[in-house]
Amino acid sequence: MGTGYATIMYDSEAVVSEGIGDFAACRYDGVEIGLGKAEAVGEAKLSELLEEYDLDLYCVMAGWLNTEEDLQAAVDGAALAGSLGADFLGILPPPRGVVDDETFADWLDRIGAAAAEAGVTPIVHHHFGAHVEQPEEIRRWLDEGPDNLELLFDTAHYYAYGDITEGIERFADDIAYVHLKDIDPPAEFQTHVENLTAGKKDYDSIVNYIWAFTDLGKGVIDFGEVSATLDAVGYEGHQTIEIENQKDHPLVHAKENIDHLRSVTER
Template identity: 40%
Template sequence: MIKDRVAGAPISWGVCEVPGWGHQLAPARVLAEMRDLGLAATEFGPPGFLPAGAAERAALLAGHGLRAVGGFAPVVLHDPDRDPLPDVRRILAGFGVERSNERLTLVLAAVHGLDGYDERLVLDPAGWAALLGNLDRIAAAAAAAGVRAVLHPHAGTMVERSDEVRRVLDGSGIPLCLDTGHLLIGGTDPGDLAARAPGRIAHVHLKDVDAGLAEAVRAGATPYTDAVRDGIYRPLGAGDIDIAGIIGSLEGAGYDGWYVLEQDMIIDAEPAAGAGPAADVRACVDFLAGIPA
């Protein structure tokens, strides 16, 4: 049903921008395994994973039979004294839209400015005003550059909990990245959001989740990074989220964007060929193939 719109993300292979996030696999291996698993495209991954030059990046992806989706951008959006647009424009310039036949997506995370995603901060009214205003400014700047910007509600960021997601929906026009796992961790039912606001969903990250570990993160009993190591993210169909139901709801509402297999992973050493993260991604691909058209 959606095979040609299933993409990968380097974080599913443990490649992450957070310092000390574990062993980082080489791009050649990750891209080759994406290709061999039948994925159609990939997000860019953290800075330095793919070539910074648009032409070199496009050639590398094409050599592995992959298309470009766009990339994840952790940006401080809530500081009234800090304009995020210069940084965002530099990121957009690196997308090389003029060299791409794709509609690329800028996946924003409203980070707090500290390393990692283990801290939980709460915005004051001035912070909310800055964040909501910046979201609309960035969406407009991205559109002018030929890129679609979305906000990714994400554990350990300024938009994590269900009330914060609602505040973004009510107070800005930016579409969302529906990340099934991060939404559940923050207390939002991703299936309910997909059904309630399909017109605001412009990008999808598919994760399945151990609901018990998600609750431990939400309650502050387990840091996010520890939960990732403990296996909070499960292959699709092996956790507590109705992935098939969410896809069916989105497809029924006319969603025609990417489904990115984006399940945060930490590895400590180079796995054997075909083992490690690739085995989990293979299980996800097989699960999606079994969803009736």
């Protein structure tokens, strides 16, 4: 098992000039990068940087699936992920209400086929306010999706819909990759969750949920317990720390987050 860091806090230019070097300096093992950034950096340059800093590429995360154009970008992105040696192609489901179940099922099948051809594993990211959000929806789409579809389990995105420990235990056989992410719920957080689950186009609820994400150890999630539970269910895959909302001094946050994780685990 390795621990990676996501490039959310770095734009494509900063990924090259700072990000990859920052992750190596903090002694991360791997990297997750968005498909758009990977394309902007370019396959040759990104491969060169990963080799230079001895970092693995865990996941290339495709963008939100809102349209057929987004779908085609994800399908095309599978080949780039495979060429870069990534383990996974991440799938962000459509926001709730954008497409019907039949369309989403077709989209999953098309991404799954492209991923299989490229030699990468497609993983679905359950996400607040999305077509795959509730634990029952996670179970449904893992069962009804293509045979090679597996789960990206995200601690902060699961928090609002069920006990994280129970979620890890419930989906133990399906979890291929883990996002470690903390959350500090604001007042009336559950109301915001209910609005998003109902499919309301509620800007206030979206903002309050997004801004609740915080650095590891600054929120309510016990990552020592998360780690112990992953160990208990026999999880041996990679985990990536995903931080948002902290774009000032990204190196500081990269270091503080890995330090916190190491302080509460045996890794």
